[in-house]
Amino acid sequence: MTAENEIVVELLEDARKFSERHSTRDSLVRVLQVFKKNHSPKLWEIYEKTEEYLPSALGIVMAMEKGGFIEPENGFLKLTGKGKNLVDLVVPKAVDYRTMEDFRFGVKMPAELKRIEGEIRRISQELIMKDEFDQAPITADSVVLKAYHMISRGDIAGKSVVLLGDDDLMSIVLGLTSLPKEILVIDIDKDVAGIVEKYSKKLGIKVPMRAVVHDFRKPIPKNIRGKFDTFVTQPPDTVLGMLLFVSRGVELLKDEPGMVGYAGFTKTGCPQLGILDFWEKIVGMKLVISEVIPKFTVYPGIRTEIKEVEVPEFIDYPPKQFWYISDLIRLKTTKRSKSMFEGKTFEGDISDYRRDVLKYR
Known part of the structure; x- marks a missing residue:
């Protein structure tokens, strides 16, 4: 198992505990794509950009906080150095999101x-x-x-x-x-x-x-x-x-x-x-x-x-x-x-x- 897969598997295991099994690898990638574009988004921006199911995205965010990949700061979810490494590892390129x-x-x-x-x-x-x-x-x-x-x-x-x-x-x-x-x-x-x-x-x-x-x-x-x-x-x-x-x-x-x-x-x-x-x-x-x-x-x-x-x-x-x-x-x-x-x-x-x-x- 590659280093990337080990991190992702562990993160998803935690996310699924929080989300009652709704978090998938694709959901994780989509959430991380938001962090690639903005290193300090709010949870609501993640929902608006990804349209992920509520428990799914929240489970991933909670697992990222538990794992030290993000640090909450005044409502913003700030990527740590560990989090930046994860994003660079999993997401090759930022997404230009289409908005309403x-x-x-x-x-x-x-x-x-x-x-x-x-x-x-x-x-x-x-x-x-x-x-x-x-x-x-x-x-x-x-x-x-x-x-x-x-x-x-x-x-x-x-x-x-x-x-x-x-x-x-x-x-x-x-x-x-x-x-x-x-x-x-x-x-x-x-x-x-x-x-x-x-x-x-x-x-x-x-x-x-x-x-x-x-x-x-x-x-x-x-x-x-x-x-x-x-x-x-x-x-x-x-x-x-x-x-x-x-x-x-x-x-x-x-x-x-x-x-x-x-x-x-x-x-x-x-x-x-x-x-x-x-x-x-x-x-x-x-x-x-x-x-x-x-x-x-x-x-x-x-x-x-x-x-x-x-x-x-x-x-x-x-x-x-x-x-x-x-x-x-x-x-x-x-x-x-x-x-x-x-x-x-x-x-x-x-x-x-x-x-x-x-x-x-």
Whole structure:
């Protein structure tokens, strides 16, 4: 065994103890690539750059601290001389990471949508996020960018649009454009539904728009099933949470090919085998994956998922920077599309991140 392999094997053994077997050699290399570019990153920069699963990257960082490869300093993870030797040994060349801004480069937001962004920032201050509903709205600029993308794809103008959960207030953005034929918001939180109803009237939104309270663990009511052209959701980042919300979205779409669904999807909050399971079941529902845009939507620094890992004292918490970023996926129905939960009641917690940690290791 080479000197490099001996060090890596020992480091991974420690990392797997911390991460419950989620840390791999590839995960280690990706974390070390961040250190190659920046000798003193924060944990949140590592997540943002690598999109590694939460326990995986944290396990590696904790093993590096234990092994003397890094020294925590005011929230920064500073490479020691031993750590620099490890990075030089394992990572031959630094990676030029593409950021969220790279993927947004060249997107010129219409002035009207920028004005709407300011409106959303103001209204969102009235919402109190509830952990029991796993609420964590994306940033106002991400909401508007997402709306602009959906509009540009022809999925909003003249369409019946349904939102599965709306703590992001996407319904208000779409309503203020006056483009949709109608908008329905379905949310488990009566306060979110109330805010939507309140501002649809207060802002004089002309698009027919209403909000209803419903728990997606229960079947979709028959009177709204199969009525919509487009669904939009930013579901809990568990495998079952994502599948349930997409499945309910399919039930709400018209039973014909070419209907569209949008969902947020993150690799940071989901283990690799869980990601595989998710995509297999999406294909199993006979949905076409027409688009996956990486690093598209940004969340505020504090995320519910971080509660599912024990953050060591040497990590700066809560984070003050953006680090949790999700991809945007666009799905299209076919004549064979079928919801995997249609008519069924889901038993259990759809935001149980601990279950994913244990099931997909």
